[in-house]
Amino acid sequence: MTEIKKLEQTFRWFGPNDEVTLADIRQTGATGVVTALHHIPCGHVWSIEEVAKRKDEIENAGLTWSVIESINIHESIKIGSADRDEWIEKYIQSLKHVSEMGLSIVCYNFMPVLDWTRTNLDFILPNRASALKYDAVALAAFDLFILEREGAEKDFSTERIVDAKAYFDGLSKEEKETLQNTIMAGLPGTDEVFTPEEFKRHLKKYEQVDASVLRENLAYFLRAIVPDAEKMGIKMCIHPDDPPFPILGLPRVVCNADDLEYIVSSAPSPANGITFCTGSLGANPANNLPEMLKRFGPHIHFLHLRNVTKEANGSFYEADHLNGDNDMANIMEAVIREQQSRQEQGRDDVAIPVRPDHGHKILADVNQHAYPGYSVTGRMKGLAELRGLELGLRKGLLG
The missing domain is CATH 3.20.20.150 (Divalent-metal-dependent TIM barrel enzymes)
Structure with a gap:
């Protein structure tokens, strides 16, 4: 053959x-x-x-x-x-x-x-390597309390909203800015980062x-x-x-x-x-x-x-290529x-x-x-x- x-x-x-x-x-x-x-x-x-x-x-x-x-x-x-x-x-x-x-x-x-979309670009693993992570609670905190998207509370359970508020309250001003910039990053290969106001204008186009x-x-x-x-x-x-x-x-x-x-x-x-x-x-x-x-x-x-x-809780992070859940x-x-x-x-x-x-x-x-x-x-x-x-x-x- x-x-x-x-x-x-x-x-x-x-x-x-x-x-x-x-x-x-x-x-x-x-x-x-x-x-x-x-x-x-x-x-x-x-x-x-x-x-x-x-x-x-x-x-x-x-x-x-x-x-x-x-x-x-x-x-x-x-x-x-x-x-x-x-x-x-x-x-x-x-x-x-x-x-x-x-x-x-x-x-x-x-x-x-x-x-x-990720919420953390520098998630430290036990071996001190750095990975990308999507944290569902952090995403909710951004959506509810930084972006303040109209109607966002309808997309989350009561428990998730409580957890997101506690997470948000525990962030420093710099950490809130980092979270915002991480989520609002534009296309790969560019340094474009949307402001919440710019992103809301884009969201408006998707109302229908x-x-x-x-x-x-x-x-x-x-x-x-x-x-x-x-x-x-x-x-x-x-x-x-x-x-x-x-x-x-x-x-x-x-x-x-x-x-x-x-x-x-x-x-x-x-x-x-x-x-x-x-x-x-x-x-x-x-x-x-x-x-x-x-x-x-x-x-x-x-x-x-x-x-x-x-x-x-719906979060995930990048694992080694031969490990992880896949x-x-x-x-x-x-x-x-x-x-x-x-x-x-x-x-x-x-x-x-x-x-x-x-x-x-x-x-x-x-x-x-x-x-x-x-x-x-x-x-x-x-x-x-x-x-x-x-x-x-x-x-x-x-x-």
Whole structure:
């Protein structure tokens, strides 16, 4: 039997302003880079010249631009405003330009206003490593007593409100500011932080957008772009919501198997796929990740492998890649089985790109000002662990 290709090992890079350099990435053992043109405003067209410049920079470092993460989607598309078709046309134009430069995998998300959300960017673990954490009580404290969102008290139990008030009262002025800035951070790769007033203006745009409307707007977007993406050879892969439940009065629509089924069936095509993020989906206790991977395997174009430890109150923190509550061995086995199936079908996408996600800050990372969750040594450790797990399972499963 022909040997099945290994996963393509990749590393996220936030561009020239990232303290983690391309030379650093090459030393991790990764061969592919996951990046975007973060300097281009959300929704605006990526020019061929800018795409070519970034691609050349990566290739001159001896690496490959494997995945675009992300061409961000303008809020007008998410809320379904009257001008959404204009923004969709700009999105298609960006896809055309990246396709012309030989890029074919585009990860994106459909989270309203904020990207992934945490309450603590420096949660100290017993071994003194630093991790990202989502604390449900801290989030409630921010929502109720800093943001003071209208109607927020309806989203929390009486017990949670009492706990949040006690938590809030125990914070110093500086700690309250840190909590606010952590939650109000904008898109990855930028230093944008919303003020509560700015965020409330964004919330107002979503007053008539509940989960069902947001779902419909996502389907509208997919039906508009997928035919063109398929002709271009582009594989779109949506990233799950993080955390995978509503927060701050905003709906979430990419949280579980039902959501993924709705997405892939809204515009059936090889161009309409999934980024399978074990951290985002794994933070939802109802999700069975190995079973989801088996079910949606043919639609997966990109893998984010990381782990989380969940707490009883709805909080979670980033765990070591092979520890935590997600069964990474069974997840990796399901990935290898999917690769085997693809090879038997003669598909050309057997070597699925994978990246370690949200590594701990360890060792020399503490002296570097990398983007939260994206320090080099912690992620390199995660990549090495995943590489070893993949190799060991391949030997056992495929000989």
